[in-house]
Amino acid sequence: QSALTQPASxxxxxxxxITISCTGTSSDVGGYNSVSWYQQHPGKxxxxxxxxxxxxxxxVSNRFSGSxxxxxxxxxxxxxxxxxxxxxxCSSYTTSDTYVFGTxxxxxxx
Amino acid sequence: xxxxxxxxxxxxKPSETLSLTCTxxxxxxxxxxxxxxxxxxxxxxxxxxxxxxxxxxxxYYNPSLKSRVTMSLxxxxxxxxxELRSVTAADTAVFYCxxxxxxxxxDPWGQGTLVTVSS
Numbered sequence: 001q002s003a004l005t006q007p008a009s010x011x012x013x014x015x016x017x018i019t020i021s022c023t024g025t026s027s028d029v030g031g032y033n034s035v036s037w038y039q040q041h042p043g044k045x046x047x048x049x050x051x052x053x054x055x056x057x058x059x060v061s062n063r064f065s066g067s068x069x070x071x072x073x074x075x076x077x078x079x080x081x082x083x084x085x086x087x088x089x090c091s092s093y094t095t096s097d098t099y100v101f102g103t104x105x106x107x108x109x110x
Numbered sequence: 111x112x113x114x115x116x117x118x119x120x121x122x123k124p125s126e127t128l129s130l131t132c133t134x135x136x137x138x139x140x141x142x143x144x145x146x147x148x149x150x151x152x153x154x155x156x157x158x159x160x161x162x163x164x165x166x167x168x169x170y171y172n173p174s175l176k177s178r179v180t181m182s183l184x185x186x187x188x189x190x191x192x193e194l195r196s197v198t199a200a201d202t203a204v205f206y207c208x209x210x211x212x213x214x215x216x217d218p219w220g221q222g223t224l225v226t227v228s229s
Contacts, residue, residue, distance in 0.1 A: 001173060003156065034214030038157070045206055045222050046157065051215035089157050093213040097170050099159035 004029065004090055004102035011108040017078040020105045022090035023071060028100055030071035034093035037066060037075045041086045049088075050075060077107070085109045112136040114207050114220035122227050128194040132207030132220060139188050140165050145210040146190045148181065150203040151222075158203075162210060163190055197227045 005023040012018040022029065022037075029035055033053045038046035048057050050066035053073060063078045073092070077084055090102035118130035130148075137144065148160040161171040163181040171179050180193040194201060208219040 032213065034212070036214045036216065038216075045219040047219070048215065048217040051217070052212060053214070055215075057215075057217060091157075091159070091214075091216070096173065098172060099162075101157045101159065104156045 006102040006105045009106045012080045013110045016080050020075045022073040022102045028092040028094040029073050032093045035073040036091045038089045039086045082109050116207050116220045116223040123229050128197050130192045131189050134188045140185050147208045147210050148192045149206045152203045199227050202227045
């Protein structure tokens with residue numbers, strides 16, 4: 001069970017849009033619409049930002065959006081704000097009835 | 111509002127058993143629409159799914175930990191628990207519990223508890 005591949009870091013200026021990729025296989029990301037994204041600030045618990053590929057929980061800004069193409073899922077943050085600076089992790093359900101996380105991406109607001 | 115809170119020893123000796131409990135409030139732990147989940151995150155590293163338990167008691171474990179993990183439910187106390195046996199320093203991590211609503215939705219999460227494995 002290998003971790004999903006995310007870029008180690010992504011940065012952008014306030015107001016810009018950034019996209020974080022999450023690449024897996026047909027056994028996880030590509031095989032199910034069960035990808036979720038979590039935001040984690042230092043010392044805090046992860047917070048659900050996107051679930052089931054494209055859905056946003058109540059209370060999460062509409063600046064966050066998710067998509068998927070083949071074995072790669074993506075999280076886009078538009079109108080980047082200072083508070084968006086955090087670590088982001090993707091997660092996917094797998095054929096083994098288990099879950100795998102991404103390697104994590106550090107987002108820096110310049 | 112659903113709230114989860116982890117509890118347990120912050121220090122465990124090598125080769126012993128790590129035991130944690132997650133107390134759930136604001137939701138029924140017996141509900142068939144929720145599964146209950148444990149994760150861990152070693153210091154400075156990424157997240158790892160440890161396992162899930164359904165309201166029926168059926169469990170699903172990470173293959174890499176399966177031989178050492180047991181999860182259980184105590185519906186009378188609205189709690190679910192994690193046991194990780196034969197721990198080593200590599201098991202030092204912040205442990206989180208969470209609710210799974212759909213296959214792609216873990217929400218909310220507990221605040222996490224740091225467990226250090228050291229003699």
